[in-house]
Amino acid sequence: MNGPVSAGRWSRRVLAVHTAFIYLFLWVPIGVLAVFSFNTGRQTAVWRGFTLDWYHRLLANEALLAAVRNSLLVAALTTLLATVIGTLAALALRRPETPGRGGTLALLLLPMVIPEVVLGAALLTLFGALGLRLSLTTVVIAHVVFSVSYVTLVVRARLAGLDPALEEAARDLGAGPFETFRRVTLPLIFPGVAASALLVFTLSIDDYVVTSFVAGVGSTTLPLHVYSMLRVGVTPEVNAVSTLLLAGTIVLIVAAQRLMRVSSSEGDRT
Amino acid sequence: MKPWILSAPLGLLLLAGCGAGEKAAEAPKEPRQLNIYIWTNYLPQDVLADFEKRTGIKTRVDTYDSNETILAKLQSGVADYDIAVPSDYMLKALISENLVRELDRSRLQGFENLDPRFLNQKFDPENRHSIPYVWGTAGIGYDTTKVAAPIDSWGALFDPRYKGRILMLDDAREAFGTVLKLQGKSLNETDPAVLRQVAEVLKKQKALVRTYNSSDFANLLTAGDVDVAHGWNGEMAEAVASSKGKLAYVVPKEGGTLWIDSVVLPTSGRNTDAAYEFLRFVLEPEIAARIVNGIHYAGANRAALPKIDEAIRNDPAIYPPQEVLDRCELLEDLGPTTELIDELWTEIKAAS
Numbered sequence: 001m002n003g004p005v006s007a008g009r010w011s012r013r014v015l016a017v018h019t020a021f022i023y024l025f026l027w028v029p030i031g032v033l034a035v036f037s038f039n040t041g042r043q044t045a046v047w048r049g050f051t052l053d054w055y056h057r058l059l060a061n062e063a064l065l066a067a068v069r070n071s072l073l074v075a076a077l078t079t080l081l082a083t084v085i086g087t088l089a090a091l092a093l094r095r096p097e098t099p100g101r102g103g104t105l106a107l108l109l110l111p112m113v114i115p116e117v118v119l120g121a122a123l124l125t126l127f128g129a130l131g132l133r134l135s136l137t138t139v140v141i142a143h144v145v146f147s148v149s150y151v152t153l154v155v156r157a158r159l160a161g162l163d164p165a166l167e168e169a170a171r172d173l174g175a176g177p178f179e180t181f182r183r184v185t186l187p188l189i190f191p192g193v194a195a196s197a198l199l200v201f202t203l204s205i206d207d208y209v210v211t212s213f214v215a216g217v218g219s220t221t222l223p224l225h226v227y228s229m230l231r232v233g234v235t236p237e238v239n240a241v242s243t244l245l246l247a248g249t250i251v252l253i254v255a256a257q258r259l260m261r262v263s264s265s266e267g268d269r270t
Numbered sequence: 271m272k273p274w275i276l277s278a279p280l281g282l283l284l285l286a287g288c289g290a291g292e293k294a295a296e297a298p299k300e301p302r303q304l305n306i307y308i309w310t311n312y313l314p315q316d317v318l319a320d321f322e323k324r325t326g327i328k329t330r331v332d333t334y335d336s337n338e339t340i341l342a343k344l345q346s347g348v349a350d351y352d353i354a355v356p357s358d359y360m361l362k363a364l365i366s367e368n369l370v371r372e373l374d375r376s377r378l379q380g381f382e383n384l385d386p387r388f389l390n391q392k393f394d395p396e397n398r399h400s401i402p403y404v405w406g407t408a409g410i411g412y413d414t415t416k417v418a419a420p421i422d423s424w425g426a427l428f429d430p431r432y433k434g435r436i437l438m439l440d441d442a443r444e445a446f447g448t449v450l451k452l453q454g455k456s457l458n459e460t461d462p463a464v465l466r467q468v469a470e471v472l473k474k475q476k477a478l479v480r481t482y483n484s485s486d487f488a489n490l491l492t493a494g495d496v497d498v499a500h501g502w503n504g505e506m507a508e509a510v511a512s513s514k515g516k517l518a519y520v521v522p523k524e525g526g527t528l529w530i531d532s533v534v535l536p537t538s539g540r541n542t543d544a545a546y547e548f549l550r551f552v553l554e555p556e557i558a559a560r561i562v563n564g565i566h567y568a569g570a571n572r573a574a575l576p577k578i579d580e581a582i583r584n585d586p587a588i589y590p591p592q593e594v595l596d597r598c599e600l601l602e603d604l605g606p607t608t609e610l611i612d613e614l615w616t617e618i619k620a621a622s
Binding site for chain 1: 305309332333334
């Protein structure tokens with residue numbers, strides 16, 4: 001009699017358990033990482049007691065802090081450059097009069113398909129041939145190379161869903177090409193642009209393979225530094241720095257969501 | 271303002287605002303630079319700070335995670351490193367590719383402080399290109415409370431009694447080395463028939479092995495995940511020292527691997543004078559001793575020994591006695607045989 005009802009309750013329960021497991025799966029490693037940043041022991045595997053010592057040491061560890069600074073700088077510059085270039089590329093590729101659209105798109109997407117090792121080695125050879133000394137600049141260039149494809153792809157998808165009539169209407173109403181872009185196209189594709197910017201930031205900040213090839217003097221990034229620590233053992237300083245970065249990211253995401261909520265509710269009112 | 275921006279057209283473009291007032295990097299007023307490429311934890315911060323204070327040279331330190339990274343960087347010809355610290359077999363490759371400078375002995379005051387045992391090795395005869403910096407061994411770390419008797423042989427890694435409690439380094443040459451040494455052969459055996467037969471032994475051993483791991487072996491031993499672990503002495507010594515006698519490290523009686531990391535001057539570096547000042551600095555006994563005290567690896571400076579903390583100097587896991595060292599052997603570049611070993615190692619790892 002009450003078969004369907006209990007089945008519904010059952011499936012809901014199974015779903016709840018399933019969801020709980022997914023969240024556990026996602027968050028337990030991060031939780032462990034954060035917890036062990038407060039561990040007294042030098043080795044990461046055994047809990048020995050609570051301490052803030054690793055955070056103190058982190059603040060004194062110039063090499064690690066420099067690596068964090070490098071990573072943030074590279075990620076910020078890469079995000080800026082790749083988002084602008086990728087968005088412009090997506091806009092150009094949308095225009096039917098752009099010559100060689102198919103070929104250009106294929107070439108743009110190539111860095112996504114080639115193995116990172118190949119890309120890294122190729123870029124290193126190129127920089128060598130050009131005589132460009134390895135530095136943070138070469139790291140940023142390399143990151144932009146593999147990031148642009150993602151931006152173009154994401155923004156292109158957003159543009160595909162855009163009604164051309166909106167832009168035509170703007171032009172009919174007397175807006176010039178730039179004004180149309182600024183007041184119609186850009187606001188409409190902005191979620192795509194913002195999403196790709198976040199994606200690029202993430203890709204850049206944890207890239208290891210390509211960076212390991214093209215990094216030079218003064219450009220050891222956080223992933224490079226952590227890998228190089230493996231030889232002598234990763235200390236909880238790395239947990240500490242990861243926890244701080246994680247906390248920073250959470251603050252940024254919450255702030256961004258607040259801002260978006262504010263701007264979208266303002267948008268509703270007008 | 272960081273000088274890298276100067277040599278970086280893109281950075282200059284982006285940061286034109288703050289970089290505009292800078293002069294060219296070659297300007298005479300510019301403080302002298304030294305770019306150091308080194309393993310992590312190989313140079314204590316306070317030692318580096320003293321070097322800067324004494325010489326007025328501004329240092330920049332970058333770290334790498336493998337010898338192969340050094341090779342790739344130096345091969346590109348555009349890496350501005352003045353100092354690098356490769357391991358033995360890689361140093362040989364760097365020398366044969368002309369990627370490191372020949373050293374001028376007349377500018378190396380303090381060379382006589384070095385321990386002759388680590389000089390004139392096959393990878394750099396007469397040390398024409400390098401000075402030894404730190405060295406160590408590969409052996410077995412184990413939990414003394416979990417084994418019947420103290421371990422003294424590579425045989426322990428093949429002992430069915432320790433089934434599921436054994437850790438092997440995830441490193442082809444080191445793994446092959448354990449079997450070769452057990453059979454009384456050289457670590458640098460190149461006979462394909464012998465190597466194939468060694469691979470068979472390692473395949474059979476797989477049933478006993480809990481995990482292959484080169485980065486976290488000491489942690490896994492400390493945590494009790496494994497009881498008998500193949501590993502390098504640096505991390506093992508640290509784990510043993512903090513285990514209150516529970517753990518031990520031994521270089522098996524059949525002999526183990528000896529490794530030596532040496533300081534070289536890459537040919538692509540442009541601050542040769544500063545690099546020589548750095549070499550003279552680390553050759554000083556006081557400085558060499560402070561480095562060892564800071565990094566807990568054995569240094570190659572003999573004159574520094576009396577100034578090294580007693581706990582470190584007397585730790586057999588860090589400074590093994592001479593008879594242990596006599597049994598150790600350097601891994602050499604095997605040329606074309608490397609490919610065969612890599613292939614066999616892949617087979618071993620893939621076998622079920």
